[in-house]
Amino acid sequence: MTGSRERILARVRAALSDVPRGEAAEDVRVPRGYRRAHGQGPALDLLADRLEDYRALVRRVPAAGVGEAVAEALRRRGASRVAAPDDAPEEWFASCPAEVVRDAPLGEGPPLGVAELDAVDGVVTGCSVAIAETGTIVLDTGEHQGRRALTLVPDYHLCVVRAGRVVDSVPEAVARLSPALPQTWISGPSATSDIELQRVEGVHGPRTLEVLIAE
Amino acid sequence: MSGTFIGMPAFPAAARRAVQDAQLRHNLRKATHTIRGKRGEAVGELDDWAELREAGRAIKDRTLRHLDRYLEQLEERATAAGATVHWAADAEEANAIVTRLVRATGEREVVKVKSMATQEIGLNEALARAGVTAYETDLAELIVQLSDDFPSHILVPAIHRNRAEIREIFVRRMAEWGVPAPEGLGDDPRELAEAARVHLREKFLTAKVAVSGANFAVAETGSLVVLESEGNGRMCLTLPETLISVVGIEKLVPTWADLEVFMQLLPRSSTGERMNPYSSVWTGATPGDGPQDVHLVLLDNGRTDTLADRVGRQALRCIRCSACLNICPVYERSGGHAYGSVYPGPIGAVLTPQLRGVQGPAEASLPYASSLCGACYEVCPVAIDIPEILVHLRERVASGPGHAAERAAMSAAEAVLGDHRLLNMAQRAASAARGAVPRRLPGPGAGWTDTRDIPDIPPRPFRDWWREHEKERARGDGPGAAGGRADREGGER
Numbered sequence: 001m002t003g004s005r006e007r008i009l010a011r012v013r014a015a016l017s018d019v020p021r022g023e024a025a026e027d028v029r030v031p032r033g034y035r036r037a038h039g040q041g042p043a044l045d046l047l048a049d050r051l052e053d054y055r056a057l058v059r060r061v062p063a064a065g066v067g068e069a070v071a072e073a074l075r076r077r078g079a080s081r082v083a084a085p086d087d088a089p090e091e092w093f094a095s096c097p098a099e100v101v102r103d104a105p106l107g108e109g110p111p112l113g114v115a116e117l118d119a120v121d122g123v124v125t126g127c128s129v130a131i132a133e134t135g136t137i138v139l140d141t142g143e144h145q146g147r148r149a150l151t152l153v154p155d156y157h158l159c160v161v162r163a164g165r166v167v168d169s170v171p172e173a174v175a176r177l178s179p180a181l182p183q184t185w186i187s188g189p190s191a192t193s194d195i196e197l198q199r200v201e202g203v204h205g206p207r208t209l210e211v212l213i214a215e
Numbered sequence: 216m217s218g219t220f221i222g223m224p225a226f227p228a229a230a231r232r233a234v235q236d237a238q239l240r241h242n243l244r245k246a247t248h249t250i251r252g253k254r255g256e257a258v259g260e261l262d263d264w265a266e267l268r269e270a271g272r273a274i275k276d277r278t279l280r281h282l283d284r285y286l287e288q289l290e291e292r293a294t295a296a297g298a299t300v301h302w303a304a305d306a307e308e309a310n311a312i313v314t315r316l317v318r319a320t321g322e323r324e325v326v327k328v329k330s331m332a333t334q335e336i337g338l339n340e341a342l343a344r345a346g347v348t349a350y351e352t353d354l355a356e357l358i359v360q361l362s363d364d365f366p367s368h369i370l371v372p373a374i375h376r377n378r379a380e381i382r383e384i385f386v387r388r389m390a391e392w393g394v395p396a397p398e399g400l401g402d403d404p405r406e407l408a409e410a411a412r413v414h415l416r417e418k419f420l421t422a423k424v425a426v427s428g429a430n431f432a433v434a435e436t437g438s439l440v441v442l443e444s445e446g447n448g449r450m451c452l453t454l455p456e457t458l459i460s461v462v463g464i465e466k467l468v469p470t471w472a473d474l475e476v477f478m479q480l481l482p483r484s485s486t487g488e489r490m491n492p493y494s495s496v497w498t499g500a501t502p503g504d505g506p507q508d509v510h511l512v513l514l515d516n517g518r519t520d521t522l523a524d525r526v527g528r529q530a531l532r533c534i535r536c537s538a539c540l541n542i543c544p545v546y547e548r549s550g551g552h553a554y555g556s557v558y559p560g561p562i563g564a565v566l567t568p569q570l571r572g573v574q575g576p577a578e579a580s581l582p583y584a585s586s587l588c589g590a591c592y593e594v595c596p597v598a599i600d601i602p603e604i605l606v607h608l609r610e611r612v613a614s615g616p617g618h619a620a621e622r623a624a625m626s627a628a629e630a631v632l633g634d635h636r637l638l639n640m641a642q643r644a645a646s647a648a649r650g651a652v653p654r655r656l657p658g659p660g661a662g663w664t665d666t667r668d669i670p671d672i673p674p675r676p677f678r679d680w681w682r683e684h685e686k687e688r689a690r691g692d693g694p695g696a697a698g699g700r701a702d703r704e705g706g707e708r
């Protein structure tokens with residue numbers, strides 16, 4: 001395909017014959033007068049509000065009460081077996097009524113298979129960043145998050161968001177994230193509006209998203 | 216551009232047919248107005264929308280003016296991250312590359328994430344010829360595929376179907392493609408979505424090969440970004456072993472940080488949400504996570520021709536949000552199919568003739584499928600001056616060698632909008648609105664709030680007119696075609 005590579009690049013250059021030779025990409029001015037954040041309210045309040053707006057279940061708990069809140073959420077859900085990343089903190093599951101199936105650490109033994117993930121009642125993870133203005137949780141497979149499949153196949157996702165991970169805006173989140181790791185930005189449960197524009201929650205991703213904001 | 220829509224009639228004929236379909240018109244009106252309203256709210260929440268829009272425009276211009284450099288950078292970074300980069304000059308070559316890659320895996324089935332680029336090149340048909348079945352996994356695309364139909368909207372491709380029709384399609388066709396529709400399936404959207412979930416779930420969990428497009432490709436890092444709602448994208452991008460992404464060369468953005476602009480512009484302009492439910496970002500292959508055999512096919516297929524046109528090249532800034540469709544009075548009445556391309560609405564009217572050339576009658580008629588009211592420009596998140604390109608393309612059509620310019624010009628917009636009075640009215644409304652807002656965006660810091668009040672054709676007079684028009688049609692003496700319209704439109708701009 002080398003032929004096409006050269007041909008396309010040559011065609012691009014020919015098409016741009018009006019661009020002065022000396023012009024560098026950086027010479028094309030990009031005005032960045034937009035805001036870094038919109039000051040729409042206290043971040044945690046805003047996050048909770050926006051998550052609820054997209055029909056996620058939200059609970060705000062004290063940092064020391066995460067274990068209890070996880071237990072309560074799983075009890076309410078009736079979950080008896082849940083998946084978790086290998087490095088999820090012990091204290092999350094201190095009073096957990098469900099059996100916790102941990103994924104294997106990367107490179108150590110086979111990861112949980114798709115069938116196994118399909119059979120659990122849910123998954124419990126942390127997140128990398130949460131964006132208050134848009135009600136978005138970003139997972140990047142880093143600390144307490146595990147592989148992407150972990151939060152995709154189970155039908156219920158319980159996500160623990162530490163207050164320190166919450167930013168106001170999209171620009172603040174992008175600045176914190178590195179695309180070297182694969183990312184999943186999640187804003188509410190899976191949804192479709194494809195049929196007469198009526199919003200239906202729950203198509204292929206987890207049909208229920210529950211968020212514990214740990215302050 | 217290949218296959219899908221070739222042989223469809225030119226815009227005026229196709230539009231006239233669509234305008235007579237009452238059900239279609241009802242669906243379209245309801246849908247476009249609903250999304251339009253949501254978009255207005257989501258955009259109105261950000262008091263720096265004008266600045267974001269200006270930044271989005273400028274970032275895309277920077278990319279396009281130095282596209283060669285950014286393409287080379289993207290290739291280098293994606294390759295370093297473990298992806299294999301391929302270059303496809305046209306649809307045929309892109310299809311051949313993807314077919315070869317799928318064949319190499321030994322698989323006969325692929326799952327697909329909704330992608331305009333693969334529709335543009337007719338990939339599903341090419342794969343079918345090679346004995347490979349491509350399963351569309353986006354709910355709307357599934358509906359379109361099961362009914363051997365064509366998409367009619369960028370964002371909601373089955374917008375022309377109502378729930379009863381969709382139920383009917385599922386009941387009749389699902390079994391041929393895999394898991395059949397459940398017994399006694401009703402037409403509640405919830406039930407229909409559940410049927411789609413069950414129908415596709417096994418495919419997702421067992422698929423070895425996926426094909427996707429991308430909303431953005433980051434040159435600096437080699438990353439691809441896909442925005443979606445249902446989770447079918449995540450399934451396709453995460454579970455298979457092989458991932459092949461077909462990406463138009465205009466999808467690039469220079470840096471990771473540039474996404475801070477587009478991740479605000481696109482969801483709000485598109486679905487009218489603060490953020491779409493799911494976005495996936497991946498950079499080459501990640502050991503132990505997701506597909507390990509990762510391919511990126513960079514597609515030209517007419518884009519460099521478009522880039523060569525100094526007026527027309529701004530169409531390549533398009534991020535396919537579909538806001539211009541939802542605001543367009545012509546689209547609202549004609550629907551997407553009349554545009555004879557996977558790119559319908561105002562953006563289709565400027566993109567299709569540039570990608571394919573204006574020689575064919577269908578392509579030549581597209582620059583006339585507009586009243587030049589300018590609403591599309593006002594809502595466009597990357598400030599593409601669609602009316603300017605339309606006028607420019609009309610000139611190209613009119614001066615084309617051996618082309619019956621008049622025939623092409625004849626009443627494309629009029630097929631939808633009707634008579635002189637209406638058009639004059641629309642133009643008056645538009646020019647009045649345009650007088651109130653700056654034609655070009657002011658620099659950062661200057662206010663821009665006025666432009667959020669999108670100029671629309673005055674609803675009252677139009678409805679009166681339409682009723683009249685329908686009565687005439689019922690009597691069998693609908694409005695005749697009047698020539699010369701196009702010149703005047705052009706002149707008034």
Ligand code: SF4
Pocket residue numbers: 484532533534535536537538539540562591594595596597598599
């Ligand atoms: S032309 Fe502008 S408004 Fe239309 S789809 Fe493209 S980006 Fe959106």
